Amino acid sequence: MADNEPNWEWYRSFLQVLETGSLSAAGRALGLTQPTVGRHIDSLEAALGLKLFTRSFDGFAPTDAAQELRPYAAGIAATAAALRRAASSHGSGVRGTVRLTASEVIGVEVLPPILAALHSEHPELVIELMLSNRADDLLHREADIAVRMFQPVQEALVVKRVGGIELGLHAHERYLAARGMPNSMDALSRHAVIGFDHENAYIRRLQEKVPALSRDRFAFRADSDLAQLGAIRAGFGIGICQSALAARDKQLVRVLRSQFSLTMDTWIAMHEDLRASARCAVTFAALAAGLAAYIRAGDQG
Structure with a gap:
């Protein structure tokens, strides 16, 4: 060398x-x-x-x-990149770049209004958003703050649980007008069901609890949660959707509420080295408050 x-x-x-x-x-x-x-x-x-x-x-x-x-x-x-973000934050007030990571649906459907309000309050704050659900983004310094649907367990992280997001079966009212409302989980076999393409550990556990949601019964398969949400909104069939998200669209109807409900824990995490960073502290607090409000709206829907 x-x-x-x-x-x-x-x-x-x-x-x-x-x-x-x-x-x-x-x-x-x-x-x-x-x-x-x-x-x-x-x-x-x-x-x-x-x-x-x-x-x-x-x-x-x-x-x-x-x-x-x-x-x-x-x-x-x-x-x-982390060095540049830290350097960008020095000066008066809350300023600089904060890099976030979140899952597809949270990043696209839930965070934008929260981040818009944050930026309105702190206009010198720059937000970078990465759509990812990998557990090690923070430790590799690929992001400053992560929103996760599981509890981060790595050491050297500041972690906060903000609540549980309810998941339910939903369909567009146009689909239900054409195909009718199922009255049981077994009746889903006569409907177009939207679901995953490839299995993972979480999906295998779900199938054990709810056999009606097995891959061979799906009329639409996609591993992208956004693609599944798009199919529900288009009236393709019945699929799993965050209840708080569905509550925003009056054309989405909850199906089999008493027979199917899941709760997805929601956590915010950042590296402990960023605890004293003003840009990260205000962003962490805004995410916690915004996501808690989003969850409450779903509970009331």
């Missing part, structure tokens, strides 16, 4: 070439010229004493060494 320490820009170009498979595409993503990206890769290979890419018929193919280095380079990228 050469004595010169690799420049962060080299790692940045390395990650983009890994992602895109070509120097030109990486350059476009980074706002650099193709020769500049090529020089970064050459310099990184020389500094590490490794061959990171080989040319293939369709671009740059990563070597085994490149694949092994990928998570470390990604970690450097996450740390650099």
Whole structure:
């Protein structure tokens, strides 16, 4: 390995070439010229004493060494981004960038009005939102604050439970007008049911409790919760939806309320190192208050 320490820009170009498979595409993503990206890769290979890419018929193919280095380079990228967010917060008042992570439905359907109110109060606050439900986003510094539908158990986190979001079966009134209202879980076999495509541990437990919600009975299958919600709103059939979310749309009707109800715990977490950060503290508090209000609205629906 050469004595010169690799420049962060080299790692940045390395990650983009890994992602895109070509120097030109990486350059476009980074706002650099193709020769500049090529020089970064050459310099990184020389500094590490490794061959990171080989040319293939369709671009740059990563070597085994490149694949092994990928998570470390990604970690450097996450740390650099966290450093920039921390640096952006210095000055008077609440300012700077806060990076959030949340599941699809929460991030798209629930958080925007909460974040809009937060930004109205603190206009120098910049929000970055990542749709993800991975447990390790905070520890890898890929996000400052996470909204999770399970209790984060990793050490070094500040964690708060904000309540339980009820899930129920819902359908558009247009679908029910055409197909009728089921009067039992068994009657769902005569309806178009919306559900998952691939199983996971949570879904397997759900199927054990509610056999009527098995994959082979679904007329519409998608692993995206947003896609399932879209199908419910379009009148495709009956599916699981957050009750608080359905309460916002008078055309969505609760089905079999007394026979099907699940509660999804909702938690907010951030790395304990950010406890003293004003930008993170106000965002954490706003999320806690906003999500608690959202849950209460669902309870009253």
